[in-house]
Amino acid sequence: MEMNNQLLRFTTAGSVDDGKSTLIGRLLYDSKSIFEDQLKSVKETSTKKGHEQIDLALFTDGLKDEREQGITIDVAYRYFTTPKRKFIIADTPGHIQYTRNMVTGASTANVAIILVDARHGVIEQTKRHSFIASLLQIPHLIVCINKMDLVDYKEDVYDNIVGEFEDFSSKLFVQDVRFVPISALFGDNVVERSQNMEWFNGSPLLHILETMHIGSDINKVDTRFPVQTVLRPQSDDFIDYRGYAGRLASGILRVGDSITAMPSGFSSKVKSINGPSGNLREAFAPMSIAVTLEDDIDVGRGDMLVRSKNKPEAVQDLEVMLCWLNKEEIRLKTKYIVRHTTNAQTGMIKEIIYKIDVNTLSRIKDASSLGMNEIGKVKLRTVKPLMVDSYRENRLTGSIILVDESTNETVAAGMII
Known part of the structure; x- marks a missing residue:
């Protein structure tokens, strides 16, 4: 029965130290999806670090630099199965300089889990990740208000954050937004219902992930x-x-x-x-x-x-919603390599139509540049035609990346309008 379970892909996002890796570690640990040798290794490492209990974040923070810094840099993928469903988890970085990795991890997800530190509420990085999830057409958003143990499990703290996020998310293109108050460290409302938050009438996180309806994100019409x-x-x-x-x-x-x-x-x-x-x-x-x-x-x-009777557009002039990922600002009228499916063409950005203020989601017109992690709508022209659909209709044929010709670095990811 488990082999035939439907697969759900979800990503975790949020600001640094909001507890993303700890939450995934808790899901893996409480669902008994950890191998004995891995559990033993993490226990030994936790003891060496002086922790009284297992450092759950170590189940995902596999890179040496991540363990030394205590942050997630790369996208860590983990797999686990319950009697009801199979899961692929993408643990994405919270630091602002690793937003490009967050875009990568979220690009194939069915669900985005946005973590919010109950002490800090909704901050800029929370909004940025939520907006990127919206741009990537992720249909389900689960907002986990984490570290409720550090605010004495107070209901009014949870209610205030829910209200703040709802005001912001009303401008996003997301079909379904749900809220769960949790403590990833102690397991409250992660796999089992919390005895410390009896005021919360909803389901724990794992139950939501196991039971929510997931439709196919593959376009079955256009060949x-x-x-x-x-x-x-x-x-x-x-x-x-x-x-x-x-x-x-x-x-x-x-x-x-x-x-x-x-x-x-x-x-x-x-x-x-x-x-x-x-x-x-x-x-x-x-x-x-x-x-x-x-x-x-x-x-x-x-x-x-x-x-023959269902062709995509073959175009050289595109309007693209672009997430700029490079330290150097965008350069207009400069050549970039445009990668689309298996095609690679030379192209240039002709114009920035507007830039998005991630805090208010308002459009900043007459913008002259896009900096690292900024998002804007641009006009792009390629030397030869690309065969494209809009990203809303087809994720694969509606997406591009831009590569710097001189350094071969990926500088931007874009969704075709």
Whole structure:
């Protein structure tokens, strides 16, 4: 039964020291998802540090630098299973300079858990992470007011933070927002209901995660097959005809389907589909497959095979909501590498339409620059067309990243409007 459980991917976010790693450690520990050797190692490390009890954050803070600094730098992924559901957790950084890692961890999540320190309430980093979760179209937000033990489990503290966050979140594009008062350190309302907060009538966090409805975030209508590599019969010993390999980004592809290769516009029909276990009559996103066509048309890496009657836009001018991730400010009219699915094109940012004030969500027009961790809407132009959908319709074909040509650093992540 556990093998057939639905998978839920969730990410934790919030400011530094809000208790994200401790919360995940508590979920893993109380759900008995820790291996004995790992538990023994963490107990020994906790004792060396002088802790009276297990430091639950060590279950996720695996990098040496993280253990020394006591913060999360990289995105730590953890897996656990309960009788009701399977989970993949992305523990993302809270420090402002690691917002880029938070964007990475949250990009595939079904649920975002936003932690708020009960002593400090809603702060700028809380708002930034919540806004990014909204931009990434994460449908469910669970706001965990943590460290309730440090405010004597007072109901009025919880109510004030809920009211403050509701005022802010009314401007976000999030379908579902829930609130839970917790103490990750002592386990209150994490797996079991808290005896210290009998005034709270809701469910503990794990029960919410196990029972909430999660719809698929894969676009099942629009068939998009970005070509990753060309399989040539002379060198790959694959087939007698040229094949095209990659991951089906969305939709369904069947043998006999009429397809068009973009941006060239040449058309053909699907001759065969091959998966890891052999020939297939049809393939579904996000399967990795190799496709052959009835006609020998010009298709290369970065091209996209689509249904002839359902094509994406092939555009060079884009409007993109951009999260700037680099220490150096954005440079207008400067060349960047634009990466979209398997395609990479040279492009430049022509104009900043507006910048977002993350505290008020108001638009700052006439902005001349975007700094590190700032978010704004920009106009982008590429040298050659990209085959795009809006991010709201298709996460994979609606997202891009920008890479600095000289340093090869990822400087921005963007959602196509």
